[in-house]
Amino acid sequence: MSRREELAAGLGAVRERIAGACAASGRDAEEITLVVVTKFFPASDVRLLADLGVTDVGENRHQEAEAKAAECADLGLRWHFIGGLQSNKAAAVAAYSSVVESVDRPKLVGPLARGAATREEPLDVLLQVSLDPPGREGRAGVDPDALPALAERVAGEERLRLRGLMAVAPLGEDPATAFARLAEIRATFVAEHPSASWLSAGMSGDLEHAVRHGATHVRIGSAVLGSRPTDK
Numbered sequence: 001m002s003r004r005e006e007l008a009a010g011l012g013a014v015r016e017r018i019a020g021a022c023a024a025s026g027r028d029a030e031e032i033t034l035v036v037v038t039k040f041f042p043a044s045d046v047r048l049l050a051d052l053g054v055t056d057v058g059e060n061r062h063q064e065a066e067a068k069a070a071e072c073a074d075l076g077l078r079w080h081f082i083g084g085l086q087s088n089k090a091a092a093v094a095a096y097s098s099v100v101e102s103v104d105r106p107k108l109v110g111p112l113a114r115g116a117a118t119r120e121e122p123l124d125v126l127l128q129v130s131l132d133p134p135g136r137e138g139r140a141g142v143d144p145d146a147l148p149a150l151a152e153r154v155a156g157e158e159r160l161r162l163r164g165l166m167a168v169a170p171l172g173e174d175p176a177t178a179f180a181r182l183a184e185i186r187a188t189f190v191a192e193h194p195s196a197s198w199l200s201a202g203m204s205g206d207l208e209h210a211v212r213h214g215a216t217h218v219r220i221g222s223a224v225l226g227s228r229p230t231d232k
């Protein structure tokens with residue numbers, strides 16, 4: 001099988017899973033944006049994916065993302081930054097990303113807005129909410145308690161467009177339980193910010209649970225591209 005055929009098969013299987021999950025919960029598959037996570041895979045794969053109809057790709061490391069976005073600038077893709085963000089890199093990330101999904105602290109807001117000043121369109125921002133128990137090591141995401149204040153900070157920036165929330169199901173917890181909790185957090189959040197209704201949740205292993213609990217964006221890597229060569 002050629003690489004193109006492999007990717008086409010992976011994409012087809014994932015699109016079927018999304019359609020199945022939507023059918024099971026009475027949702028329209030058109031409501032779901034598939035973000036294909038291309039981290040660790042070469043720009044040549046991104047090019048094949050674009051040719052196969054992918055419009056949105058996700059990356060989690062600044063250097064790799066910046067290089068690939070430049071190499072694939074002719075493809076008109078939307079780049080989603082989904083990784084841990086350092087405040088000294090945030091302005092640079094805002095320059096090539098269409099969506100930054102991993103905003104989890106106020107310190108990032110100023111640099112992102114500065115970086116977004118050079119863009120034609122405001123930068124779409126999702127706030128990453130932690131579903132982990134407090135104190136968990138290596139935990140990313142804002143505590144649900146601190147979410148309202150962070151949302152106000154982002155909403156107050158003209159160059160940033162608050163679009164919604166992002167979350168990752170914690171290791172060691174049933175994703176169905178975690179995403180049920182996320183759906184509650186989101187309901188409260190959307191009541192305050194009605195135009196910020198995107199919900200990015202669901203990966204290769206748990207997309208069905210995420211769709212059932214209201215995801216509008218799923219971030220899928222290995223189910224499309226295969227296992228990552230050098231994942232850490």
Ligand SMILES: *Cc1c(COP(=O)(O)O)cnc(C)c1O
Binds near residue numbers: 039082202220221
């Ligand atoms: C890598 C990554 C994904 C994709 O994970 P798969 O299990 O390969 O689908 C999704 N979201 C985030 C935040 C990631 O870092």
